[in-house]
Amino acid sequence: MTLRSPVVLDTEVIVTGVPQSRRRRQLRRTAESYAFLSPTIILLFVLMIIPIVMVIGYSLQDRAIIGKNHEFVGLDNYVSVLTNPDFWNATSNTVIFTVVSVVAHLIIGLGFALMLNSTLIGAVPRAIFRGLYVLPWLFTVAVIAVLWRMLLAPNGVINFLLNSDIEWLASPQLALGTVTFINIWAGYPFFMVSLLAGLQGIPSDLYEAAVVDGAGPVQRFWNVTVPQLRPIIVSLVLLDLIWTSQQFALIWMTTGGGPINVTEVLSTFTYKLAFAKYDFSQAATSAVLVLLMSMVLAVFYVRHQKARD
Amino acid sequence: MTRAGQGHSKALKIAGAMTAVASVLMVAGCSGGSSDGASGDAGGDVTIEFAQWWEPELPDGEFRALIDTFEDENPGITVDLVSGPYASTKEQLFAGAASGTMPDVVGLDGAWVNDFASQGVIANLTDLMADADYDDSQLASQIQVDGGTYMIPVVNFVYPMFTNDDLLSQAGVSAPPSTRTEFADAAQKVSALGGDVSGWVLPLSLEAPNGVQNDVMSWVWASGGSMLKDGQPDLTNDDVASAADYIQGLWDDGVIASGSFTMKEQDKVEEFTNGRVGMMIDSLAHINLIRETNPDLKFSISAIPADDGYDGERGIPYASWGIGVAENSEHKDAAFKLVQFLMSEDTNSELSTMANAFPGNTESVPGFVEDDELFKTAFDIYKAGYPANEFTGLPVAEELMRQFGEQFQSALDGQQSMEDALKKAQDSWVAEF
Numbered sequence: 001m002t003l004r005s006p007v008v009l010d011t012e013v014i015v016t017g018v019p020q021s022r023r024r025r026q027l028r029r030t031a032e033s034y035a036f037l038s039p040t041i042i043l044l045f046v047l048m049i050i051p052i053v054m055v056i057g058y059s060l061q062d063r064a065i066i067g068k069n070h071e072f073v074g075l076d077n078y079v080s081v082l083t084n085p086d087f088w089n090a091t092s093n094t095v096i097f098t099v100v101s102v103v104a105h106l107i108i109g110l111g112f113a114l115m116l117n118s119t120l121i122g123a124v125p126r127a128i129f130r131g132l133y134v135l136p137w138l139f140t141v142a143v144i145a146v147l148w149r150m151l152l153a154p155n156g157v158i159n160f161l162l163n164s165d166i167e168w169l170a171s172p173q174l175a176l177g178t179v180t181f182i183n184i185w186a187g188y189p190f191f192m193v194s195l196l197a198g199l200q201g202i203p204s205d206l207y208e209a210a211v212v213d214g215a216g217p218v219q220r221f222w223n224v225t226v227p228q229l230r231p232i233i234v235s236l237v238l239l240d241l242i243w244t245s246q247q248f249a250l251i252w253m254t255t256g257g258g259p260i261n262v263t264e265v266l267s268t269f270t271y272k273l274a275f276a277k278y279d280f281s282q283a284a285t286s287a288v289l290v291l292l293m294s295m296v297l298a299v300f301y302v303r304h305q306k307a308r309d
Numbered sequence: 310m311t312r313a314g315q316g317h318s319k320a321l322k323i324a325g326a327m328t329a330v331a332s333v334l335m336v337a338g339c340s341g342g343s344s345d346g347a348s349g350d351a352g353g354d355v356t357i358e359f360a361q362w363w364e365p366e367l368p369d370g371e372f373r374a375l376i377d378t379f380e381d382e383n384p385g386i387t388v389d390l391v392s393g394p395y396a397s398t399k400e401q402l403f404a405g406a407a408s409g410t411m412p413d414v415v416g417l418d419g420a421w422v423n424d425f426a427s428q429g430v431i432a433n434l435t436d437l438m439a440d441a442d443y444d445d446s447q448l449a450s451q452i453q454v455d456g457g458t459y460m461i462p463v464v465n466f467v468y469p470m471f472t473n474d475d476l477l478s479q480a481g482v483s484a485p486p487s488t489r490t491e492f493a494d495a496a497q498k499v500s501a502l503g504g505d506v507s508g509w510v511l512p513l514s515l516e517a518p519n520g521v522q523n524d525v526m527s528w529v530w531a532s533g534g535s536m537l538k539d540g541q542p543d544l545t546n547d548d549v550a551s552a553a554d555y556i557q558g559l560w561d562d563g564v565i566a567s568g569s570f571t572m573k574e575q576d577k578v579e580e581f582t583n584g585r586v587g588m589m590i591d592s593l594a595h596i597n598l599i600r601e602t603n604p605d606l607k608f609s610i611s612a613i614p615a616d617d618g619y620d621g622e623r624g625i626p627y628a629s630w631g632i633g634v635a636e637n638s639e640h641k642d643a644a645f646k647l648v649q650f651l652m653s654e655d656t657n658s659e660l661s662t663m664a665n666a667f668p669g670n671t672e673s674v675p676g677f678v679e680d681d682e683l684f685k686t687a688f689d690i691y692k693a694g695y696p697a698n699e700f701t702g703l704p705v706a707e708e709l710m711r712q713f714g715e716q717f718q719s720a721l722d723g724q725q726s727m728e729d730a731l732k733k734a735q736d737s738w739v740a741e742f
Contacts, residue, residue, distance in 0.1 A: 066424075
């Protein structure tokens with residue numbers, strides 16, 4: 001008996017009974033697949049690709065949107081934004097804010113995940129604590145900003161409990177740290193939940209083998225847990241870096257980029273250019289620069305995902 | 310490459326080509342768009358749109374009833390009210406300005422006028438007034454850019470000084486201060502009461518920087534000073550320098566409530582309402598709010614203190630509900646009729662009463678001044694002085710306030726001298742003009 005490659009029956013063949021040429025069948029199959037994808041592709045195109053291309057276009061024009069005569073000025077806007085010291089101040093604040101937030105998210109998230117995964121607590125306390133630890137994630141950014149502004153007000157609850165009158169959000173020295181703290185509080189549950197899922201996926205025989213080999217708890221952590229969690233950790237860190245660097249609402253609603261400009265980050269810098277100075281060209285330029293910086297991270301993320309496959 | 314792979318890369322090429330074509334079309338066509346602000350019927354009936362944030366801030370149904378009166382008096386004109394909160398109205402107007410679809414009549418804030426006027430999207434009301442033979446002597450003020458009026462304030466919310474009578478009397482101050490020396494003295498005595506009580510509160514948040522207008526520049530205007538010269542910035546003159554140094558003095562004396570650098574207007578009102586602050590400069594619009602939140606609070610209204618020895622007219626800061634007409638409107642005459650109606654003596658009185666504000670028509674008298682002592686005092690202060698807000702009509706007014714605020718904060722924090730702060734603010738303002 002000869003081996004024949006299986007023929008997938010084409011819908012058109014079944015319906016009309018007329019066999020089609022291989023090339024025509026191939027084309028139809030491809031067209032069908034893309035037709036099924038088309039609603040999503042069209043939506044993505046209209047809501048993402050077109051606005052991004054428009055913004056890139058604005059960054060190459062002078063007096064975009066508000067001026068009657070747009071002039072194509074090439075890279076002038078890029079030069080003026082990149083030579084603006086406020087841009088670099090915003091960049092350095094963004095880097096500090098993002099890196100500290102992500103590192104703290106990782107440490108706290110991992111710590112809580114290990115606690116929740118431990119065999120030392122019963123099922124009921126575990127469920128209660130899991131609920132409690134996830135709570136910060138359930139609030140939207142606006143609510144978090146308002147709540148923490150009230151808590152940290154000079155006459156607010158925190159100062160009452162600490163019996164002090166520290167200006168947490170209004171002091172130029174403390175404001176960036178305070179805003180970073182609020183962001184850490186708001187974001188650690190994402191890491192915790194993902195890492196907990198990862199921990200529960202680690203086969204227990206690895207731990208048993210480690211114990212047999214004489215590994216203590218710390219060694220087990222570094223040599224079994226962390227390597228097994230590495231793919232998840234890398235994904236989480238890259239995603240969180242991208243998301244935190246774009247954080248706008250939290251900082252805008254707590255300090256507005258102030259006092260003076262100690263909490264100015266790239267997102268508030270771009271917002272002010274667009275909606276306070278109405279300089280949409282420069283704002284588009286700043287936005288494109290942020291896009292480029294995020295794309296570097298995104299490239300690493302995609303390569304990491306592909307490597308896993 | 311397999312056939313599937315060929316199909317894949319072919320599809321990618323098609324998708325890429327489509328993106329390129331679409332983006333070219335988008336970028337080329339984004340400045341187009343015809344106006345579509347109103348519609349007209351064959352029989353001479355017109356419908357005009359009026360975008361504002363007033364209806365939601367007034368008691369239910371009262372504003373619509375007022376507009377219905379206008380429609381009765383002008384058969385053939387129908388008014389479509391497009392209402393929303395203040396912030397979203399501003400965004401909608403900017404979007405409408407960019408796309409050429411602004412509503413015929415627009416509620417305006419003085420801070421937006423210059424930017425809209427320079428874009429050419431709001432009509433020159435001086436011309437419309439001339440076309441309609443309108444007598445503008447009854448208008449309390451008109452906001453002008455380059456000699457043409459672009460906005461008429463319909464009602465004004467003034468910012469006098471509020472004083473907590475209980476705190477002042479506890480501190481041994483018998484009457485609200487009326488000069489700067491008296492104010493500094495009263496503030497120190499109130500702060501000396503200890504606890505979490507302060508003499509004064511100064512909101513300098515950079516997110517909503519109107520504290521610069523209402524709480525800092527108001528000291529300049531209350532003594533008849535100005536931050537402009539011939540319409541250009543003049544922040545280094547004696548009036549501004551003396552007010553800035555005065556506030557620096559108050560800061561160094563420690564009489565200002567903590568949290569200034571990120572405090573917003575609503576936080577200021579809260580501090581005052583909770584009895585933690587002796588004196589504040591605030592909008593009359595908050596009187597009812599304070600009364601509702603803390604009925605036991607005894608407070609009074611007075612004029613902002615002026616420089617010792619100054620006895621001229623005191624400028625009182627104000628925010629107004631202003632009105633303008635869109636340049637792309639096809640029914641400018643009908644639109645201006647609505648403006649005339651809202652500025653007429655009786656309607657203006659009615660609107661001011663509804664809004665608890667002061668009228669933009671010099672002859673109107675709001676109803677509440679008859680019954681309410683506090684409002685009567687405020688109205689007398691308003692009539693005795695002049696509405697002063699030099700930020701209205703300036704380009705990127707909010708950004709100017711923010712730039713000044715940043716330098717001012719830096720000086721108060723001791724990072725630079727007040728003189729340098731004013732000079733830097735002056736330089737950055739000049740760059741915007």
